[in-house]
Amino acid sequence: MFLISCPFCGPREESEFSYGHEGHIARPADPDSLSDAEWADYLFMRKNPKGWHYERWNHARGCRRWFNVARHTVTHEIRAVYKMGDPPPAIEP
């Protein structure tokens, strides 16, 4: 269990949030021109790193807004919380 700082409401328990998986996966700009392999890549392939992970969370039992988090997948430490649309911040390893 960890605390997540919702950028709109402040620190709350993990149980108030829903997980939105890997962030920064851009929807294809021109879906009609995508090959099957490109669709597979967009829909299914994931980085799944052992280390820092840029991911989305939703404050489902709170303000119900989406935001991004940089979280370590071994220590669960959260290093950055930032808004949707913002670029992923660089993180010192």
Place this chain on the structure above:
Amino acid sequence: MKARYSIFSLARNALNYHQDWRQAWRSPEPKSEYDVVIVGGGGHGLATAYYLAKEHGITNVAVVEKGWLGGGNTGRNTTIVRSNYLWDESAAIYEHSLKLWEGLSQELNFNVMFSQRGIMNLAHNQHELRELHRRINAIRLNGIDSEILNVEQIKAFCPILNCSPTARHPVLGASLQRRGGTARHDAVAWGYARGADSRGVDIIQNCEVTGFRISNGRVQGIETTKGYIGAKKVACVTAGHSGVMAGLAGFRLPIESHPLQALVSEPVKPVLDTVVMSPAVHVYVSQSDKGELVLGAGIDAYNSYAQTGSPLVVEHQLNALVELFPIFSRLRVLRQWAGIVDTCPDASPIIGKMPVEGLYFNCGWGTGGFKATPGSGWVMAYTVAQDRPHPLNAPFGLERFTSGYLIDEHGAAGVAH
């Protein structure tokens, strides 16, 4: 060949106060090159080694494990074995595996304590009940034993289950696979390890694979904490770490790693002689031979490699347990842990060739691969030996994510364990 285990060897060793048992497998230093290197000494990796040697005569093989044998999900799972899957492709591979389980202790000369105590899946609402009927019919068409129990039959089969119509989630019916059950998880790893070792396979523990050497699109060997090991073929069977291994080899997989928690209660006298699973309230429970209740539920939602999970998942699972079994409400929990499971979007495994020549992966079993250990090793050995999938695992290639031929067991199986 090793000395066989038998009642006579047990008696003979008892006379010596069990001082003279020989090690069940060697711990050799790695050779400079192997025909096949298997990364991951869990049940699936060890079974792959065993069947490579036994079925395909390939014995210049090493199993490289970063920790100890079975220290991954093999030794952390709740040991449910069943083959009642909905889709034909899954039915074929899980049933193949179940048939191997049925002869496994004899085959390995090692007691894997496979106990066909039955596995019962509960339905708590009309929709679930209809789904259950549909699934049972499909499963029976595939020749796999499965039956429906009504509430009276459930009460007779498992008297301690709360079947009161006024329960918060009343039990309306259940499916039962009598050939399903549980097995001793460590014994499966140890039995396969012993069998593989006696056929010449080198089992190398405490040796982490840190990279692949790849040239001209073909794997040449692996970098490890014990140095470089050459390999004509590399089979990666690393469960929760498969995404990390794919990253080292330069590609991505449709896999996320999540913690899956389990717990055991203090030991009590025999009270539950089957496996009960409820997808709706989400808990599954059996009783081990030691008397502990073995309990599991769902994954933690977030990606993690921490082999721990959040208490809220445990709370949820215990709520469900005492709802179904009020008799357990005053039991204490003895131990809790998590394993890192490799979940796939369609809750089916990925077994086959990879974008690098000579590199094979067997992963994506997620929350439910223990039951598949023998069958998975068997098809993986075939795939590596022949450089092409066996018909049983051909549908489970990585290509399905491009072709769209997903084998969606998520909705189908309800609970994927």
